[in-house]
Every structure is written in structure tokens, then in C-alpha cells.
Amino acid sequence: MVDSPFAEISINVEDILHCSYSHWYPKFEKYTLSEAVIYKSLPKSFVEYLESDDIELPKENKKDSVIFQDAKPTSDNEYSDWEDDRNEEIISADKFTKSDPTKNFKELHEQLKETINRFGSVAPKLNWSAPQDSTWIMTGRNMRCYSTTDLFLLLKSSDYLNHDIYHAFDEAKDYDKNNPPIFDLNLILRKWVDINPSMEFRCFVRDRQLIAISQRDLNYYSFLDELKDELTEKIGIFFDDVLMGNFDCNSFVFDVYLPKPFNEVYLIDINPYQRSTESLLFTWNELITMDLMEEYVEFRLVTQHNSGRFATKAHSQNHVPRDFLDASVDTQSMVDFLKKCKELELNERDTSDSGSDDDGDIK
Ligand SMILES: Nc1ncnc2c1ncn2[C@@H]1O[C@H](COP(=O)(O)OP(=O)(O)OP(=O)(O)O)[C@@H](O)[C@H]1O
Ligand SMILES: [Mg+2]
Known part of the structure; x- marks a missing residue:
């Protein structure tokens, strides 16, 4: 295996478009974990609202959202700097609700409310990215949204959405900055399902061959090692029967979920075969230069010996200011x-x- 730091990946704009949720979902809907509603052609006013810096949220659903739980000083959250202001200053939700931000996209707002009510709660996503970096702002520390207030708060607090709006094609060989591809920004609401993160796997396909599988949540799960062969077989069959003949790209990365008793493989996402897709327990250079041996799939897990290396919390690098990270x-x-x-x-x-x-x- 040659691990050259300069190994190149050749991806084009069309491959990236094929990995957009709205492109592959209709084809593979019955293999996904839950029903999804896709909002195409979002109104310009909604996109502007998502992009704007201020966090103005709809007035309704106050009680469901973390930001609207008025913080009154109590013995639990007491802090000495508050002492002087205690009687005057109660951090009030009304600070965030000067005007109704949904007035410019009322129809879409009604549709989103309707879908959330029908599903009970949702896991949102744009064309390629879910707002996984802003879960720290939610009460459950996950992407579960019970209202449009939660949904907008989660979306507006995320940096990952910028990627979909401005940088989706950065790695494409045929991307021309002066003539960027025209695409519709989509909002996808997936019906929420509780997922056991230990059973999510990322699978790498190069030149129509499944070459590697990595655990997706990088914690150590002792029970996974003895399931390796069974999981490789199930994922291999899913790839051969469902994806290989039906997905439009030769190289791509797909995410699957296999809940116990491992007789169903659910498709979570399809990602572009490019460096900005997390390669998890592999390096991109390994994936690009790995020998394509007939029928061999390398399956990597976090082991007891390397668990310390991966013990950071996923997306935590986006929970601090950029300057601090640099x-x-x-x-x-x-x-x-x-x-x-x-x-x-x-x-x-x-x-x-x-x-x-x-x-x-x-x-
Ligand atoms: N319907 C659902 N209900 C609850 N959680 C879900 C649902 N669908 C996906 N998830 C969770 O959300 C996580 C992120 O979703 P997804 O893979 O679509 O995001 P992404 O932005 O494409 O991630 P990445 O950048 O790693 O490719 C998944 O790993 C899964 O744990
Ligand atoms: Mg993805």
C-alpha cells in the first residue's frame, strides 16, 4: 500500500449532486430508517433568514424550546456576578421575539409545522449536511426537533449549513468559481427514530467495489468485535443487491444502521467520495491507494488499545470559536x-x- 500525501481524488459536480438527499431518497426510500419530507426550492426569504446572524425565533412553541425556558436565578444556578442584578434582570425569552421572523415565509412555516406535528419530532438536514455541530444548544444534546422553534434554532446555530450553501462543490474537478452550478437548496425533515450509535457504520466504495467499513461513532464498544463477520456479510449483501446496480456514482461513501438482531440494513445517507467526507478510522490516502483485492472488505473498529485516540466528542471542534480552534x-x-x-x-x-x-x- 502506498500512502502518498498527494494521492488525488477525482470527483465532479455531478457526483456531488447525486449524493444530495433529494436525489437518492426517491430511489432508496424503502431502505431508509424513516419517512422524510423534502422541501425543494426554499423561498429566498427563508434562506436569508437562515443565513442572518441574529437569532429571532417564532413566538409559538415557547414551552418546547430550550431558549424559551426563562432562566431565573435559583440556588442551583446562582453565580456571584448576578447578585446586583438579581431583582431587575431576568433573562427573558421576549428578548428573542421582537418581531415574527416567519412573516416572510408563512406558507413554508405552516408546512413545516404540519410535518413536525405529523411526525411528532424530526431530524433535519439540508442537501448534504445535518446540523450536528449545533446540538449543544438543544436540551437533549441531539438534533431532535419538536417544533419549528427548535428547528430554526438548530439550523441557525450550525456552521455546517454554510458548507451546503457555499462550499458543496469546492472539491469537484470541474467546479468553475465563475460559473458555479445552479442547484436548489433543500430542507429535509426525517421522522425522528432513536438510534443506537454503536450500530452505525460508514462504508467506502471505490470504482464500484466496497473496500472498507468503519464504525461511525468512535467510542469503544466491546461487543462489536465478535459481530464483525456477520456485519460485513450483511452490509456486503446490501451493497450488492441494493446500491451497486442502482446508484449513479462509481465511488461514494454510504452510511448504514443495523439494529439488533441485524437482519435489516437501513440506509442513513450517501456521501460524496471526497476528503471533506469524514474517513473515520481510515485515512483518505489509505482509501485511495488501497489495493482492490477481489471480495476483500477491510472492517475497522475502535479497539480497547486505540480507544483513547478517538475519545473526543464528535463535532466538538465546532462548539468553540474558530479563532480558538486555529x-x-x-x-x-x-x-x-x-x-x-x-x-x-x-x-x-x-x-x-x-x-x-x-x-x-x-x-
Ligand atoms: N431519522 C432519524 N432520526 C434520528 N436520528 C437520525 C435520523 N437520521 C439520521 N439520524 C442521526 O443523525 C446523524 C447524522 O445524520 P446524517 O448522516 O444524515 O448527517 P450528515 O451531515 O450527512 O453527517 P456526515 O457529515 O457525517 O456525513 C446520523 O449519524 C444518525 O445518528
Ligand atoms: Mg452525510
């Missing part, structure tokens, strides 16, 4: 980051020295 990997960024901190500190000192009407809010 600073942790490069010295110059660290210097810039510290400079910024110093500037902020000086600014803050200036403002408090000049006796400003600081209300104690964290900005």
Missing part, C-alpha cells in the same frame, strides 16, 4: 488569538473605566 494547531494563530484577547481585555477596561452603562450581559 490557535490550538498553529503558533502564528496562537499569537493572533492572544493579541485579540489582549485587545478585547483593553477595550473592556476602557469601557468600564469610562463608566459605561454596562448591563452585565455576555455579548
Whole structure:
């Protein structure tokens, strides 16, 4: 195996479009975990709302959403800096509801409400990406949305949506910045199903051959090792019978879920065969240069011995400011980051020295 850092992947715009949920879902609907409703041609006003920096949320469904649970100081959340403001300042939900943000896309809003009511709760996604980076803001720390308030909060807090809106084709060989492909942004609402993350697997297909399978949730699950052969066989049959002859790309990455007793394989997603798709327990160079041996599929699991290496929480890199993240990997960024901190500190000192009407809010 040659592990060259320069091994190239050849993907084109069309391959990426084929991996869009709305493209493959109609074909493979009966193999997916749950029913989904796809909103194509989203109104421009809705896309603008998603992109805007402020977090204005619909007034209804207040009680269902974490942000609308008014925070009143109690003995549990007591913090000394609050003391002075205790009687005046109650962090109020009304701060977030100055006007109704849905007034410009009323019809879509009604449709979304209707779907969420019908499904009970939903796992949302755009064409390629789900807002997995913003789950920290939800009460259940997952993507489960019970209302449009939850849905908009989750979507608006996510950086991953930027990828779908602006960077979906960055890795395509035939992508022309001056003549970008025209595509419709979609919103997909999947009926929520509780998933056991240990039974999700990512499967890599190169030149129409299934070459590798990786555990998707990178925690150590002791029971998986003895299931390896059975899982490889089930996933192999699913690939041969369902995907190989029916999916439009030669190389792609698909995600499956196999709940006990492992007699059903559910398709969760199909991803482009490109570096921005997480390669999990493989490296992309390995995947690109791996020998295509007849019928051999390499199945990797987190083992007791390497579990420490993967023990970070998935998507946690998106739960901190970008500057902080950059600073942790490069010295110059660290210097810039510290400079910024110093500037902020000086600014803050200036403002408090000049006796400003600081209300104690964290900005
Ligand atoms: N119907 C559902 N109900 C509950 N959870 C779901 C549902 N569908 C998917 N999930 C969960 O959401 C996770 C992310 O979904 P999905 O794979 O579609 O996102 P993604 O953005 O494409 O992820 P990646 O960037 O890793 O490709 C899945 O791993 C699965 O655990
Ligand atoms: Mg995906």
C-alpha cells in the first residue's frame, strides 16, 4: 500500500449532486430508517433568514424550546456576578421575539409545522449536511426537533449549513468559481427514530467495489468485535443487491444502521467520495491507494488499545470559536488569538473605566 500525501481524488459536480438527499431518497426510500419530507426550492426569504446572524425565533412553541425556558436565578444556578442584578434582570425569552421572523415565509412555516406535528419530532438536514455541530444548544444534546422553534434554532446555530450553501462543490474537478452550478437548496425533515450509535457504520466504495467499513461513532464498544463477520456479510449483501446496480456514482461513501438482531440494513445517507467526507478510522490516502483485492472488505473498529485516540466528542471542534480552534494547531494563530484577547481585555477596561452603562450581559 502506498500512502502518498498527494494521492488525488477525482470527483465532479455531478457526483456531488447525486449524493444530495433529494436525489437518492426517491430511489432508496424503502431502505431508509424513516419517512422524510423534502422541501425543494426554499423561498429566498427563508434562506436569508437562515443565513442572518441574529437569532429571532417564532413566538409559538415557547414551552418546547430550550431558549424559551426563562432562566431565573435559583440556588442551583446562582453565580456571584448576578447578585446586583438579581431583582431587575431576568433573562427573558421576549428578548428573542421582537418581531415574527416567519412573516416572510408563512406558507413554508405552516408546512413545516404540519410535518413536525405529523411526525411528532424530526431530524433535519439540508442537501448534504445535518446540523450536528449545533446540538449543544438543544436540551437533549441531539438534533431532535419538536417544533419549528427548535428547528430554526438548530439550523441557525450550525456552521455546517454554510458548507451546503457555499462550499458543496469546492472539491469537484470541474467546479468553475465563475460559473458555479445552479442547484436548489433543500430542507429535509426525517421522522425522528432513536438510534443506537454503536450500530452505525460508514462504508467506502471505490470504482464500484466496497473496500472498507468503519464504525461511525468512535467510542469503544466491546461487543462489536465478535459481530464483525456477520456485519460485513450483511452490509456486503446490501451493497450488492441494493446500491451497486442502482446508484449513479462509481465511488461514494454510504452510511448504514443495523439494529439488533441485524437482519435489516437501513440506509442513513450517501456521501460524496471526497476528503471533506469524514474517513473515520481510515485515512483518505489509505482509501485511495488501497489495493482492490477481489471480495476483500477491510472492517475497522475502535479497539480497547486505540480507544483513547478517538475519545473526543464528535463535532466538538465546532462548539468553540474558530479563532480558538486555529490557535490550538498553529503558533502564528496562537499569537493572533492572544493579541485579540489582549485587545478585547483593553477595550473592556476602557469601557468600564469610562463608566459605561454596562448591563452585565455576555455579548
Ligand atoms: N431519522 C432519524 N432520526 C434520528 N436520528 C437520525 C435520523 N437520521 C439520521 N439520524 C442521526 O443523525 C446523524 C447524522 O445524520 P446524517 O448522516 O444524515 O448527517 P450528515 O451531515 O450527512 O453527517 P456526515 O457529515 O457525517 O456525513 C446520523 O449519524 C444518525 O445518528
Ligand atoms: Mg452525510
